[in-house]
Amino acid sequence: MPHNSIKSLFENSAEWIGKVVDVKGWVRSRRGNKYVQFVALNDGTSIKSLQIVFDLEKFNDEQLKGVTTGSAIHVRGLLVESQGKGQTIEVQAETLELYGTADPDTYPLQKKGHSLEFLREKAHLRPRTNTFAAVLRIRHALAYAIHKFFNDKGFYYFHTPLITASDAEGAGAQFQVTTLPLEDLPVDKEGNIDYSKDFFGKMASLTVSGQLEGELGATALGCIYTFGPTFRAENSNTPRHLSEFWMIEPEMAFYEIADNMDLAEEFIKYCITYALEHCKDDIEFLAEHFDKELPERLKFVVENEFIRLPYTEGVKILEESGKKFEFPVYWGVDLASEHERYLVEEHFKKPVILTDYPKEIKAFYMKLNDDGKTVRAMDVLFPKIGEIIGGSQREEDFDKLKNRMEELGLEGMDWYLDTRRYGSVPHSGFGLGFERLVLFVTGMQNIRDVIPFPRYPKNCEY
Numbered sequence: 448m449p450h451n452s453i454k455s456l457f458e459n460s461a462e463w464i465g466k467v468v469d470v471k472g473w474v475r476s477r478r479g480n481k482y483v484q485f486v487a488l489n490d491g492t493s494i495k496s497l498q499i500v501f502d503l504e505k506f507n508d509e510q511l512k513g514v515t516t517g518s519a520i521h522v523r524g525l526l527v528e529s530q531g532k533g534q535t536i537e538v539q540a541e542t543l544e545l546y547g548t549a550d551p552d553t554y555p556l557q558k559k560g561h562s563l564e565f566l567r568e569k570a571h572l573r574p575r576t577n578t579f580a581a582v583l584r585i586r587h588a589l590a591y592a593i594h595k596f597f598n599d600k601g602f603y604y605f606h607t608p609l610i611t612a613s614d615a616e617g618a619g620a621q622f623q624v625t626t627l628p629l630e631d632l633p634v635d636k637e638g639n640i641d642y643s644k645d646f647f648g649k650m651a652s653l654t655v656s657g658q659l660e661g662e663l664g665a666t667a668l669g670c671i672y673t674f675g676p677t678f679r680a681e682n683s684n685t686p687r688h689l690s691e692f693w694m695i696e697p698e699m700a701f702y703e704i705a706d707n708m709d710l711a712e713e714f715i716k717y718c719i720t721y722a723l724e725h726c727k728d729d730i731e732f733l734a735e736h737f738d739k740e741l742p743e744r745l746k747f748v749v750e751n752e753f754i755r756l757p758y759t760e761g762v763k764i765l766e767e768s769g770k771k772f773e774f775p776v777y778w779g780v781d782l783a784s785e786h787e788r789y790l791v792e793e794h795f796k797k798p799v800i801l802t803d804y805p806k807e808i809k810a811f812y813m814k815l816n817d818d819g820k821t822v823r824a825m826d827v828l829f830p831k832i833g834e835i836i837g838g839s840q841r842e843e844d845f846d847k848l849k850n851r852m853e854e855l856g857l858e859g860m861d862w863y864l865d866t867r868r869y870g871s872v873p874h875s876g877f878g879l880g881f882e883r884l885v886l887f888v889t890g891m892q893n894i895r896d897v898i899p900f901p902r903y904p905k906n907c908e909y
């Protein structure tokens with residue numbers, strides 16, 4: 448091993464006390480007096496920084512000159528129990544190697560307590576702050592938990608394309624992918640853009656969902672999941688929308704809507720439990736600095752059964768609530784986040800799975816109920832977030848699906864209809880927005896703060 452990770456030293460301190468260790472990281476802060484200097488060193492492995500003690504009989508000012516906030520150093524020294532309060536262990540420096548200094552006059556992360564807005568402007572450096580490092584470690588843990596959950600259940604990780612020519616995914620506005628010269632577009636006889644000259648010989652876009660291709664996987668492998676980037680060109684300047692986000696889309700052959708709900712609930716509880724068990728220090732840090740109720744809220748979601756409620760009853764509750772909503776609520780309306788959050792936070796005070804939505808506000812592929820008006824959709828609604836999962840049982844009947852697609856004028860998707868033409872089975876699936884899960888588990892307020900390099904309208908830095 449090249450050096451000791453700070454995380455491992457804290458976790459196994461009994462084993463390391465009294466031994467010489469090598470630590471490498473970035474200086475968070477430095478303070479002291481003319482006899483001794485204390486440096487808080489962080490290497491990204493833990494929310495905890497390790498205290499390094501420089502005895503000024505061994506080190507002179509010149510040697511320590513470059514040891515300022517942000518600079519990178521390697522220290523070798525004895526790990527001892529700390530005398531001071533505030534930390535359990537510290538390193539008595541014997542040698543110092545300076546990798547890169549950080550000029551205190553220009554390094555942007557000088558003082559403590561920068562606002563999240565300020566840090567968003569410095570998104571390229573913010574992983575070096577305690578807050579973002581904590582968020583990013585939790586993000587990693589959740590990604591791992593997701594793969595582990597599905598793998599242990601026998602699901603296959605199925606890779607769906609990011610570039611797609613099916614403009615009928617319908618989940619949102621798409622970003623076009625083209626190599627045509629925009630200043631001199633080729634046109635056909637009618638004066639329309641001639642996409643046969645484009646890179647793929649037709650119009651192509653970035654995917655808004657891997658679901659349709661996922662269904663091809665599920666109707667062959669049984670249970671699959673996707674976990675990849677998704678792109679939506681909506682001008683949604685909200686704290687819950689990104690233009691580029693990651694989505695997890697399981698798709699299961701032979702699952703009906705109730706099985707789908709069971710899976711969604713088990714899945715999300717598993718991920719949160721995993722984070723509670725493996726990211727304790729980071730969650731505690733975020734709770735202390737941003738959101739005191741965070742650990743309680745996470746435990747509450749894990750320990751309580753989600754409410755399952757048809758849309759029609761949900762709308763009735765909203766209508767009878769007497770509450771003044773910004774957007775009107777009536778049967779047939781696509782619920783806004785304020786409606787969803789009212790049901791979850793004020794009425795039930797629990798996560799809610801809303802089912803059986805009017806077919807007009809849901810995607811063409813959802814299974815039509817016997818009433819002919821509603822479809823077997825299921826949205827999982829969470830406190831603080833609103834919709835975290837959207838899913839459904841899929842229409843497996845060839846004729847019904849084909850009719851619905853014709854009604855909506857969807858063309859060029861014969862390949863999708865083949866799943867119903869040959870060996871069609873009942874099947875279901877859902878999409879979880881990864882960043883919405885990270886948002887919930889970290890207690891952060893803005894989705895732009897839970898992805899390293901956020902993309903949103905008018906912003907594409909780095």
Ligand code: ATP
Nearest residue numbers: 618679687688689692834835836837878879880883
């Ligand atoms: P919303 O109504 O919140 O805009 P949606 O109904 O358009 O979401 P779906 O198409 O059902 O979303 O996508 C599945 C999941 O992907 C959502 O439940 C949500 O968690 C997530 N999601 C959707 N759009 C975005 C976005 N722009 N940024 C981040 N996550 C998103």
Ligand code: MN
Nearest residue numbers: 826834836837
């Ligand atoms: Mn949805």
